Amino acid sequence: MLLNQAVAHPRDPDARRRATALVVAIIVMWPLLVIAQFNPAILFDAKNLATMAAFLRGFVPPALSAEFLGLVMKSALETLAIATTGITLAFVVAVPLALAVTRSLSISRIGPGPGLWRATALRAVVRSLLTILRGVPELVWALVFVRVLGLGPAAAVLALAITYGGMLGKVYAEILESTDTAPARALLESGSPQGAALLYGLLPNAAPEIVSYSVYRWECAIRASVMMGFVGAGGLGQLMDQAMKLLNGGEVATILIVFLLLVQLADAISAHLRKQLA
Amino acid sequence: MSFQLHRVSLVHPNGQRALSGVSFAAQPGERIAVIGSSGAGKTTLLRLLASALRPTDGSVEVLGMRPWQISAGKLRRLRSRIGMVHQAPPLPPRQRVITAILAGRLGVWPWWRSLLSLLYPADIAGAREELARLELSDRLFDRCDGLSGGQLQRVGVARVLYQKPEVILADEPVSSMDPALADYTINQLVTEATTRGVTLVASLHAVDLALRWFPRIVGLKAGEIAFDLPPVRVTEQALRDLYASESGPLPLHGEEPFVLPTRALGRDAGRRKSSCS
Amino acid sequence: MRDEAKAFQFCLSCALTLAVLASVIVASFGYLHLGLERLLSAEAIADMRNFIVSFFPPDVSAGFLRKIARGALETLAISAVGTLLAMMLGLMLALPASGRYGRALRAATRFVLNLLRSIPELVWATLMVLAAGLGPFAGTLALGLHTSGVLGRLFAEALENSPAEPSDALRQSGAPRAFAFLYGTLPGVLPQFVAYALYRWEMNIRMAAILGFVGAGGLGQLLYYELSLLHQAQACSVIIAMLLLTLAVDALSAKVRKGLGRAYG
Numbered sequence: 033m034l035l036n037q038a039v040a041h042p043r044d045p046d047a048r049r050r051a052t053a054l055v056v057a058i059i060v061m062w063p064l065l066v067i068a069q070f071n072p073a074i075l076f077d078a079k080n081l082a083t084m085a086a087f088l089r090g091f092v093p094p095a096l097s098a099e100f101l102g103l104v105m106k107s108a109l110e111t112l113a114i115a116t117t118g119i120t121l122a123f124v125v126a127v128p129l130a131l132a133v134t135r136s137l138s139i140s141r142i143g144p145g146p147g148l149w150r151a152t153a154l155r156a157v158v159r160s161l162l163t164i165l166r167g168v169p170e171l172v173w174a175l176v177f178v179r180v181l182g183l184g185p186a187a188a189v190l191a192l193a194i195t196y197g198g199m200l201g202k203v204y205a206e207i208l209e210s211t212d213t214a215p216a217r218a219l220l221e222s223g224s225p226q227g228a229a230l231l232y233g234l235l236p237n238a239a240p241e242i243v244s245y246s247v248y249r250w251e252c253a254i255r256a257s258v259m260m261g262f263v264g265a266g267g268l269g270q271l272m273d274q275a276m277k278l279l280n281g282g283e284v285a286t287i288l289i290v291f292l293l294l295v296q297l298a299d300a301i302s303a304h305l306r307k308q309l310a
Numbered sequence: 311m312s313f314q315l316h317r318v319s320l321v322h323p324n325g326q327r328a329l330s331g332v333s334f335a336a337q338p339g340e341r342i343a344v345i346g347s348s349g350a351g352k353t354t355l356l357r358l359l360a361s362a363l364r365p366t367d368g369s370v371e372v373l374g375m376r377p378w379q380i381s382a383g384k385l386r387r388l389r390s391r392i393g394m395v396h397q398a399p400p401l402p403p404r405q406r407v408i409t410a411i412l413a414g415r416l417g418v419w420p421w422w423r424s425l426l427s428l429l430y431p432a433d434i435a436g437a438r439e440e441l442a443r444l445e446l447s448d449r450l451f452d453r454c455d456g457l458s459g460g461q462l463q464r465v466g467v468a469r470v471l472y473q474k475p476e477v478i479l480a481d482e483p484v485s486s487m488d489p490a491l492a493d494y495t496i497n498q499l500v501t502e503a504t505t506r507g508v509t510l511v512a513s514l515h516a517v518d519l520a521l522r523w524f525p526r527i528v529g530l531k532a533g534e535i536a537f538d539l540p541p542v543r544v545t546e547q548a549l550r551d552l553y554a555s556e557s558g559p560l561p562l563h564g565e566e567p568f569v570l571p572t573r574a575l576g577r578d579a580g581r582r583k584s585s586c587s
Numbered sequence: 588m589r590d591e592a593k594a595f596q597f598c599l600s601c602a603l604t605l606a607v608l609a610s611v612i613v614a615s616f617g618y619l620h621l622g623l624e625r626l627l628s629a630e631a632i633a634d635m636r637n638f639i640v641s642f643f644p645p646d647v648s649a650g651f652l653r654k655i656a657r658g659a660l661e662t663l664a665i666s667a668v669g670t671l672l673a674m675m676l677g678l679m680l681a682l683p684a685s686g687r688y689g690r691a692l693r694a695a696t697r698f699v700l701n702l703l704r705s706i707p708e709l710v711w712a713t714l715m716v717l718a719a720g721l722g723p724f725a726g727t728l729a730l731g732l733h734t735s736g737v738l739g740r741l742f743a744e745a746l747e748n749s750p751a752e753p754s755d756a757l758r759q760s761g762a763p764r765a766f767a768f769l770y771g772t773l774p775g776v777l778p779q780f781v782a783y784a785l786y787r788w789e790m791n792i793r794m795a796a797i798l799g800f801v802g803a804g805g806l807g808q809l810l811y812y813e814l815s816l817l818h819q820a821q822a823c824s825v826i827i828a829m830l831l832l833t834l835a836v837d838a839l840s841a842k843v844r845k846g847l848g849r850a851y852g
Contacts, residue, residue, distance in 0.1 A: 044408070044431055045451050061667075068664035069724045069804075084718045113615035120612050167830045171709075171797045175814055176822075180638055185619045259709045263800055269709075276713050292705055308604045362759050390761025400756035402774040413770045417761025424766045473760055 083279075090281020094289060104271065104290050111267035111294070114185045114260075115253035118192025123246065125197030130204035132158045136213040136234060137226045162205075165198025174260040188257055188265035196249060203245055211237040243309045247302045254298050258291060268294070311371065312338045312477060312509040313359055318368035320354055320533075328354040329533045331368070336509050338476070341500060343520035344513040346530035347556045352513035353397070355530065356479045359511065360394045361385065373476060390417025393475030395499075397482040399466035403455035407446075407465050410454060411437040414473035440471040443498050459486035467495060471502055478503060480512040484519070489563050492516070496523050516563030517549060638819075645823035654809060655828045661723050662805035662832060666795040669730030670788045674780070676731065677738035682768075684739060685746035700743070704736025712798045726803030730791050741783045745776045781847065785840045792836040796829045806832070 074080060131137065133155050140147040170191045177187035216233030220226070261269015268291055275283035314335040320328045328351045336342060344352050357363045358370060361377035370377060375388055393414070401410045408431045416424050423432055431437070434450075441447045444464040454462060463486050470478060480499060484492035496512070500523050503510035514520045520527055521541045529536040529544075529552045537548055549560055626635070682688070684696040711729035719725045754771030758764065799807020806829050813821040 044434060046406075047430055050429070061671075064664040064667050067660050067723070068668040068727045069722055070668055070727060071724060074719050074724065080718055080720065087717055109618065113618045116612055116615040117619060117621070120615075164830075167833065168826055169793055169797050169829070171800060172810065172826060172829070175800065175811065179814060179817070180635070186621050186623065189619070189621060189623075255707055259707050259797075262709050262713070272710065273713070276717075279717075288706065288710070295705060305604070305608075309601060360759055386761050386763065388761075389759060392760070394756070394759055396752075396756055398752070400752035400771070402753050402771065404778070405770075405774040409770065409774075413757055413762065413766075414760060416757060416763070416766045416770060421763070421766075424763075424769075428769060470760075475760075 087279055087281045087284075090279070091285040093282065094285035095280070095282035096286065100283065100286065104268070104287055107266075107268045107271045107287075108290055108294055110185060111254060111257045111261070111269070114188045114192070114257040114265075114267050115250060118189045118257065119196060119246065119250045119253050121189065121193035122196035122200050122249075125193055126200035126204055129158055129162055129197070129201035130208065131226075131230070133162065133201070134205040134208040136208050136216055137220070137229055139220055139226065142217070142221055162198045162201050165194055166202065167198075168195065170195040170256055171260060171263060174265045175263045178264045183264040183266070183270075185266035187263075188260040188267065191260060191265070192253055192256065196253060200246065200249060204242060207238050207241050207245070208234050211241070240309070244306050247305050247309075251295075251298045251302050254294065311374070312336045312340065313370075313372040315358070315365075315371075316369045318358065318365045318370060320358060320363060321366045327533055329358070329365075332533070332535055333368075334528065334535065334538075336511070338509055339503070339507045340526060341503050341510045341524050342512070342526045342528055343524035344511060344528045344530055345515075345517055345520050345552065346513075346536075347553050348515075349555075350530040350552075351533040352530055353481050354533075356394070356481050356511065356513055359477070360392050360479050361389060362394075386417065390473075391475050392477045392479065393470035393473045395463075395466050395470050395478070395480040395483040397485055399462040401454045401462060401465060403453070405454050407441070407452055407454060407457070408434065408437050408450050410465055411440060411469045411472050414469040414471075417473075437468070437472060440468040441465070443471065444468055444495065460488070460491060463487060464495060467499065471498075474506070476508050478508060478510045478512075480510070482513055482515055484563070485515065492519060492563050493522075500524075515561050517560050518562045641819040642823040644820065645827060646818075646820040647824060651821060651824060655806070655824060658799075658806040658809040658825070659828055659832050662792065662795045662799070662807070662829075663836070665723050665726040665730060665798070665803070665805055666788060666791040666836070669727045669795065670734060670784060670791050672727065672731030673734030673738050673787070674784050676735035677742050678780070680735065680739040681742035681746055684743035687746075697740075697743070700736045700739040702736070703732055704734075704740065706733065708733045708794050708798060709801060712801045712803045716802050721802040721804075723804030726795060726798040726805060729798060729803060730795060734787055734791060738780075738783055738787060742776070742780055745779045746772065749775045778847075782844065785844055789837050789840050792833055796832070 135141060135155070138151055138155075139145065140151040173191035173194055174187050177190050181187050181190075211234065213234070215237075216229045219229040219233045224232075257265075257267050258269040258272075261267040261271070262273045264270060264273075268287060272284060272287045272291075275287060316333055318332045318334075319330050322328055332355065334355075344355060346352055354363065358365060359372060361370070361372060364378055373388060373391055375384070377385055377388055380388070409427070412427055412431055412433060419427075419432075426432060438447050438450055441450055441464075444467060446461060446464050446468070449457065449461065454465065457465065463483060467480075467483055470480075478499065483499065484495050487495060496519055499510060499512065502508070512520075512524070521544065525540055526538070527541055527544055528538045529548065531552050536552055537544070553560055626632075680696050680700055683692040684700055686693040708729050711732050712726055715725035715728040715732075719728060749772055751772075753775070754767040757767040757771045762770070796806045799805045799809065800811050802808060806825055810822055810825040810829075813825060
């Protein structure tokens with residue numbers, strides 16, 4: 033039997049590294065916990081418990097009067113409309129930006145030919161624009177627009193148009209670059225205009241993915257529309273915000289249920305559309 | 311009685327009959343090799359002994375208890391006294407060898423020790439000792455995914471050695487090792503069994519290893535025991551019958567020409583290996 | 588003649604779908620009475636220009652920058668603690684949701700996880716403000732609850748797909764169930780868990796900023812406050828700070844992932 037006599041007290045070589053990591057984690061997490069005012073005891077404070085309990089008790093039964101249900105349905109329709117118009121405008125914004133940014137339709141890159149500097153600079157500028165459009169959350173835009181345009185769906189639609197325009201633009205450009213670019217390049221090399229190269233060379237392959245992503249974004253837009261309602265931009269969100277401010281548990285319960293059903297419906301429509309068009 | 315199987319049958323849920331009317335018993339300290347062709351039921355037999363599988367017919371008694379008639383707590387404690395070396399070592403790739411070996415005693419350790427060992431290994435010296443017996447101690451702190459198949463099998467054996475069970479079951483424990491290493495590893499298992507007086511049952515595909523190291527050979531064919539004899543009484547014809555389903559020569563692990571041993575086993579436990587990977 | 592007819596073929600159902608789509612879009616515009624045309628009047632454009640100009644230059648006075656720093660730290664804390672909470676709660680729910688305790692429990696916990704993640708963070712935030720009062724704790728809880736639904740489902744799927752042999756073998760040698768899991772299954776799925784959590788943290792930092800709009804602390808609450816007082820210049824600073832914070836967290840998350848090694852994605 034071979035006995036390893038070299039080490040009398042064997043040590044774990046990883047131990048020091050792990051201990052350091054643990055210490056660093058504690059040093060970082062402790063102040064974060066304090067800043068986040070992490071205090072589970074508050075949840076059990078008598079007043080908060082009472083408020084919460086009363087509110088939750090109001091959930092059953094949910095408000096089901098014909099009048100209120102009619103209101104909820106109208107708001108749900110409004111939310112759907114906001115998402116649809118928002119995505120449509122976002123599409124309108126995204127398409128020219130995507131075409132400007134994508135390298136698959138660049139004539140100056142063939143060779144490279146004349147105008148390369150200008151085209152590259154333009155692409156860089158548009159790319160930064162897309163980043164800024166995407167970078168600011170849509171809720172922030174909504175908040176600002178509500179100040180300008182007043183309460184109502186217009187603020188949400190514009191906010192969606194801007195942020196989702198940025199998102200769609202970036203993804204469209206990426207899709208156009210990741211599909212097979214040989215057909216388009218061949219067309220460009222034989223002198224056809226960029227529009228034709230797009231329609232005959234890129235779109236046939238890229239269209240399914242583009243459609244699929246756009247429909248997926250529509251689903252997200254519905255959720256975003258509900259959230260924007262909380263800052264006054266219409267739809268189910270605004271209704272829920274009002275109900276919550278009045279601590280009306282029954283109404284909140286109904287709206288939540290309708291919202292969850294709406295999300296399921298959107299999911300089903302989205303799956304169907306993607307199968308049909310892609 | 312270390313264990314006792316009485317007319318045990320096992321039919322898999324898909325209808326496949328793995329064992330039929332097997333009666334098999336052993337005294338503490340016996341060393342038994344189970345041989346047979348692929349699909350003969352060796353793994354099923356061992357898993358039955360490990361109380362991992364429940365027989366469809368017949369009775370099982372291990373270490374004086376009937377595993378399927380006792381409470382869950384008692385069954386767990388019974389299982390911690392049985393050690394199984396799996397053919398494919400069930401080791402998570404990202405886990406270090408030291409943790410994998412120490413896991414052998416999880417059935418015995420108190421909960422706080424098992425928990426603390428995750429942070430800092432509770433018994434480095436002990437694990438190293440077992441790994442050293444398999445000539446692998448320099449890999450103690452390596453991750454399992456950095457080891458070859460044969461090395462992983464040795465870690466699996468080390469884990470069972472660390473567990474110090476009263477019954478050692480080994481399911482083709484050396485299938486990924488070269489002949490010299492396989493011989494050496496079986497040697498270690500046999501040494502452990504003899505030193506501590508515990509029962510060892512090993513299923514082996516290679517007949518020469520079985521005949522060389524074990525004083526009792528059980529031949530399994532199509533789920534039934536074909537013979538249960540000491541090596542000197544195992545005839546070449548019996549072996550050919552056993553492996554009739556496999557075409558070609560008898561399966562061997564070594565490269566020397568196959569010769570049936572004509573004298574009884576009397577090897578000393580301290581045999582040294584010739585080479586090692 | 589026949590060639591021309593063939594050339595004219597197109598997918599009828601696609602055309603139908605597109606037609607329905609177009610009419611739905613038009614109907615949506617009509618339904619909302621957006622009146623976006625009024626935005627194009629000369630007066631409106633002038634107003635718009637003035638409004639945009641009022642945002643610049645952003646307020647970078649020392650006093651306000653300190654407020655922003657505090658808000659940014661709060662937002663960072665909300666996102667970090669919230670994601671951590673989500674990891675713990677998600678893991679706890681993922682165990683039954685992966686089916687190891689039976690089908691009934693699996694269905695029940697999957698339902699709970701779905702509920703948690705279907706309800707948007709903002710809605711959770713308004714609920715948590717009720718339960719915990721205004722401030723960052725509400726935001727932390729909201730993020731924690733919502734994200735635990737997301738992470739819990741991902742964890743459950745990872746657990747279901749992980750090999751059972753290591754933990755089975757340990758139970759075989761008498762290890763208690765909990766330790767068979769800790770020593771056998773967890774080492775295999777931990778890298779995935781951590782990768783998902785880091786990815787969610789990047790999304791959560793954006794969310795944490797917004798939750799302040801309903802009173803859950805951080806940069807969001809500051810922005811809401813400044814905008815309601817029509818302090819556009821200050822609002823602009825906060826928005827820029829939000830952008831920078833998001834970029835910083837993205838970079839940090841990428842660095843941590845690289846530091847933890849290949850398997851962590």
